[in-house]
Amino acid sequence: MEQLKTIGRELAMGSQGGFGQSKEFLDLVKSIGEARSKAEEDRIVLSEIEILKRRLLEPDVPKRKMKEYIIRLVYIEMLGHDASFGYIHAVKMTHDDNLLLKRTGYLAVTLFLNEDHDLIILIVNTIQKDLRSDNFLVVCAALNAICRLINEETIPAVLPQVVDLLNHQKEAVRKKAIMALHRFHRKSPSSVSHLISNFRKRLCDNDPGVMGATLCPLFDLISEDVTTYKDLVSSFVSILKQVTERRLPKSYDYHQMPAPFIQIKLLKIMALLGSGDKSASEIMYMVLGDLFRKCDSSTNIGNAILYECIRCISSILPSPKLLEAAADAISKFLKSDSHNLKYMGIDGLGRLIKISPDIAEQHQLAVIDCLEDPDDTLKRKTFELLYKMTKSSNVEVIVDRMIDYMISINDNHYKTEIASRCVELAEQFAPSNQWFIQTMNKVFEHAGDLVNIKVAHNLMRLIAEGFGEDDDDADSKLRLSAVESYLKIISEPKLPSLFLQVISWVLGEYGTADGKYSASYISGKLCDVADAYSSDETVKGYAVSALMKIYAFEIASGRKVDVLPECQSLIEELLASHSTDLQQRAYELQALLALDARAVESIIPLDASCEDIEVDKDLSFLNGYIQQAIESGAQPYISERERSGMFETSDYHSQDHHEVPSHALRFEAYELPKPSVPQQASTELVPVPEPSYYSEPHQPIPTSLVSERDSSEIKLRLDGVKQKWGRPNYQPTTSSSPNTSSISQQAPNGTATQHSDGGVGSSSSKPQSSYNSKKPEVDPEKQRLAASLFGGSSSSRSDRKSSSGGHKPGKGTANKPTTIPKENPTPVQPPPDLLDLGEPTATTVTTMDPFKELEGLLDSSSSQDGGGSTDVMGLYSDAAPVTTTTSVDSLLSELSDGSKGNSRTYQSQTSKGPNSKEALEKDALVRQMGVNPTSQNPTLFKDLLG
């Protein structure tokens, strides 16, 4: 039965103008669809690859068959397998004269090849030919391919033709030509820099589609250089005005909104042009005001425009009236039930808050709700907002929250980001040194392997240099508190490497500084570290250096040094280490122990990590020696650059630029032979082109052979295009790394030779804070949190500039005391995970039985008027088919989809009654039945489209 349906479907497709695929292909697709596991799918694909390999090798494959093979290759590649064996056939197909085949060929190559693939060179010629075609569809296909395949190196080969196409009579071609130029601009801005006037001209194109497309390159150009486009401000404003007045053809309407995508693009451009420009901004006020009035905030697209307006307003010079309108729009977003709109609201708030800091206050409860929402995306956006509104009065609450969240997530990318934000905020606004150290410890402990090594170095520097004020007392207190907290943490198991490095360094530098701890105590701890992390050479290196410092300070102060037995055995072990670095450190330490106090003091002076070291980079002290050597007959040194000169091609692997690879080709046809030109040298150099398997009027010749010497004779006619072909003179920048490494070797206390790794601390104690409430209502706890977050928000953000030292509590209404806790906060139970808070709070979760909801849906389905647009988030309306033809089966499958998706939220609500059991059974049944539930239910999009 199902098969019959499928066949019927195929027939229907055939009549729509599709080429019916062979049974074989349909079977492939079907069997993949029915595969129950990834392994099975892989098996099917692998056997398909074998089949195709064999088929493609057969002689005289009919073209129609070949086309299907290529589509099958596309399918294989889409499923994540390698189809590179067939790429060449796709390339061949682009050469075909039949547009249908050509189009398939182009589609396949654009999907297969990246712009730096070697085969592209074989397509450029075809593209050139197709750009000249009379059939605009051929030209369109070629332009599509250009946008994907042409790289910096091949731009000049097609550029003149693309520019000509800007005046093509078909608007579809003009539009694609514009987009192709836009792509060129992205790839290599210099290649199209002389064509900018063309973009301006196309802005006045008769066809709105072309005009809309032109906005893409203009946006990029303007974001690079605003000043040269100021004259266009009034044009953009008037275009936007015309669009909003519905002067564009009706076909550009989208959900009753006139050309919304063009409006959004224009707003983006205006935001750039109006930024910091009073007169430009004033021109825009009018139309922006109109937009706010006209925008329909009941549709998603209307909200998209509103949001873009908010962005525009926050970017241009502020106008009080517009700010008010924007604030209104934001509060509408925040009050909405849709998470999407809340998200946009939070984002908009973050933008507006820079201009008018008071705006956040009225939305504080909404913000807190978003912060506690189970939706991760929303939560992260809210953290971003909090990050933007942090100041010294609320830094503790915000950073504590961030750290709690950081601990709860697994996503390393975001963990890294939030960790670095915590560090940044802590450095800027720390109310006290103790708090700062504690916070850093927590960050390092939980994300130590993710934070940038610079953060660790910063922390060390901060502890070494103090807070920049001439208050030695405070600095030594800071160090003491760091040492104390580290000694407490150090025995915890499994600390991140980077954190251990920091600990070792600080203990070595300041462990014995104020005499509270004895040298043997500290060195015992350090030996423990080296012992416990014996596989981590970096940590060991830090530990040994720290030991060296401790003993050096002891010796220098004239005390008798007793090397602990475990330390002695550590040294002996390291003397035989495979790591030369560790070995050297061990030898140095051993040697140091034998020196007298005076020598030791000059090698490792006390607390000198911040002293500057002068390094003679020119090694001038060696001059005499060199002079002597030369006099006695040695060859003078010739720098590597001079030795290899510009002919050295192997050392420009610059990662940043797309350098011209050595296989650059010419794409022009041969020039007509001129009697006088031929030179012997060039004829020798140019090899007879190998007969290739396709016949084209022009053969590419490898310029790499011709380029240098003959480039003057064989001129590329590139009509004003910047020369891109020859090899640029890459001058290997003489790296200064030998110097720098030698500098770091000499750093007095030996910390600089380390490598990047993670590191971090512990202290699971968390200050009891006010936010571990669980009640859904706006309870006092929540309000307290709000107050502590927003309390001081009226005071200006300018106090951010005070770098970490000035711990002046905000003068706002902050409830949170900013006074420094005198001792470490008593360890308490960590507040519950933020995520846990979400579920009981989830006021959005309806307790409705999903089946009831389904019934309601069935009832209403006949009368539903295609209004999917009103309910952006509504899964049910999205997923539920509305047509009368839907069978019960498919509905169930939809339902089970839905209930499965919900299951996490529903679990707590649905009782253990028959319903949930039934749902589970049905879910299992449906999943057993179908590869894709939709196969029984062909018209699923109908509900959206009426």
Place this chain on the structure above:
Amino acid sequence: MIHFVLLVSRQGKVRLTKWYSPYTQKERSKVIRELSGVILNRGPKLCNFVEWRGYKVVYKRYASLYFCMCIDQEDNELEVLEIIHHYVEILDRYFGSVCELDLIFNFHKAYYILDELLIAGELQESSKKTVARIISAQDQLVEAAKEEAGSISNIIAQATK
């Protein structure tokens, strides 16, 4: 700019992929695996956006199919959501109430349509009518070619096999 477009079924099967930024085959598989893991597990009612490796992924579910687009931090998510919907509307108009099956068997057509809508990761045409016109122009050529090949009989032969 849009970095890639993904169509993934609820079961995590890939229905269509289009990459506007360079990714190697390996990276592609990894991206698909990672994203479908994230997106398929998100509940209803949540945001249609996911922050992912410094980018944002906007997705929308239609029946059992997820349409995902990866965009830059600075792009307008709501707009991209509407671009997805715009694409679906065009597909719907082309296939006549489209379903997942249409896209499974005619993925190349879905690609052609996408190529008329997006180019190099930017929206090139926002008028449904214009897109429909150019697609039908292309199809007429196909129609002509088909007559030549006499393939209608072919199709029927296949169907009745």
